[in-house]
Amino acid sequence: MTELLQLALPPDLLSQIDMATLKLEPDSYLDDSGGRHYADLAATVEIRNVEFSLYILFEHKSYPDSFAHLQILNYMVQTWLRDSREAKSSRAGLPLRPVLPILFYHGPEREIPERFSEAMFSPELSSEILRYQPDFAVSVFNLSTLPDDSIAGPLDLQAALFAMKYARRDFSLLLRELNRLAQSGGVLLIHNPRFKLIELYLLHAAGLTQDELKQKIEQEVTDPVLQEDFMSTAQMLKMEGRQEGRQEGRQEGRLEEIRKVARNLEGTMSLEEIARVVELPVEELCSLLEDQAD
Known part of the structure; x- marks a missing residue:
């Protein structure tokens, strides 16, 4: 997360953050509807010895949507309501904890x-009207x-x-x-567990058939270790079930594919991480796995 912040934040703000104080929050703050379109990540960090809530909203819709700012406002309000309840119970009083909102967008190209x-x-x-409306920078x-x-x-x-930038575009x-x-990082990159997550994401997001994946991998990947790794991962995902035009049983086939991927990843990463790979809310993923267990 530190490296991501170094890319996402302006230098003048980044220089004020004490990265040694960065702590990820375990909870997600998305509601049921938002969870279908966004992923969120919350943390606390100190800026000049003042604790901030740091909130990153990942927007990955396949179509433009401007309501991400409203989702961020919802998080800010929920954070302040929680803090105010804690302050009342402890008689600590104000001020509220500031929130630093970041919108991470990787959908179709557009200005935000x-x-x-x-x-x-x-x-x-x-x-005259706008002065009475909420406003903040993201x-x-x-x-x-x-x-x-x-x-x-x-x-x-x-x-x-x-x-994230090109899995669906190019x-x-x-x-x-x-x-x-x-070719720069060699097997140290290819065998990195994080890189395996990336492989799973891009092969799942590409929306290609098994034959199409194989053809593109053979055409574009010249590194033999990477090519073999991609081929084995693509085979595991059984992407042929995602062929365009498949009608009866297509949805169930996709759900079965997701179940198998999730089962293979259990024990190596959290449910939240798996949910991001297969692009489902955590609640729906848990329901799928429970249905299989029954």
């Missing part, structure tokens, strides 16, 4: 407003418009960012970039 008012209200509203990390040569950091982070380009990273 930084201010809540610009994203949520009509530009025709007068300043630190936007727009991966869709970020130049490829600006993607930096550890190789597994670069691989993750390229996967799978061939993605494979070439991962091949380049693999």
Whole structure:
């Protein structure tokens, strides 16, 4: 997460954060409807000896949506309500803990407003009306418009960012970039557990048949170790069940695929991480696994 913040935050703000105080929060703050379109990550961190809530909202819809800012506002309000209850019970009083919101976007290419008012209200509203509406700035990390040569950091982070940027938009380009990273990092990258997560994500998100995956991997991946690893992972996912045009039994086949992937990953990562790989809310993933157990 530290490397991601170094890419996402402006330098003047980043220089004020004490990364040694960074602590991830175990809970998700998304409601049932938001969980279908977003993933969120919460943490606390100190800035100049003041504790902040740090909230990252990952938006990965396949179509443009401006309500991410509203989801962020919801998190901020829920955080402050919780803090106020704790303050009342302990008689600690104010002030509330500040919240630093970050919107991480990697959907279709588009510009994203930084201010809540610009994203949520009509530009025709007068300043006299807008002054009575809530407003705040969101630190936007727009991966869709970020130049490829600006993607930096550890190789597994670069691989993750390229996967999120191109898994649905340009799978061939993605494979070439991962091949380049693999040639730089060798087996240390390919056998990294985080890289296995990236493989699972991109092969699942690509929406290609088994034959299409095999063809693209053979065309674009020249590193023999990476090619073999991709082939074995693609086989495990049984992506042929995702062929376009398959009708009867298609949904159940996809759910069965997700169950198998989740079972293979159990014990190596948390349910929250698995849910992000298969792009399901944690509640739905748990329900799938429980149905199988029954």
